[in-house]
Amino acid sequence: MILSTSNPHTPTHIYADDTSYFVTGTILHHAHLLASITYKQHLQEELLNLAPDYGLDLKAWVILNNHYHILFHLTNSDNLPRFFRRLHAKTATTFNQWDNQPGR
Secondary structure, eight states, X not given: OEEOOSOTTSOOEEOOSSEEEEEEEEOGGGOOTTOSHHHHHXXXXXXXXXXXXXXXXXXXXXXXXXXXXXXEEESOTTHHHHHHHHHHHHHHHHHHHHTTOTTO
């Protein structure tokens, strides 16, 4: 499946079953939201907890101050957008609560 968009900041997404992926996620406006070790640890914990539920076989990851990289293998590509929606929703909600910034 190919998902394309007219937004120049969102590249075309290609979803394929039984494929390895290298994904980069960035914080809005490249803010250094993940500068704290506590925030990095929380993102890692959510990544490790959610990955099996969506069939991601994590191979490697790195969490930096304003973005992260994840290398994984995925059997069912339908799970890819669902996984990232869930990961981003859970971590954003928590970080916004910690920073007293609801709806940021």
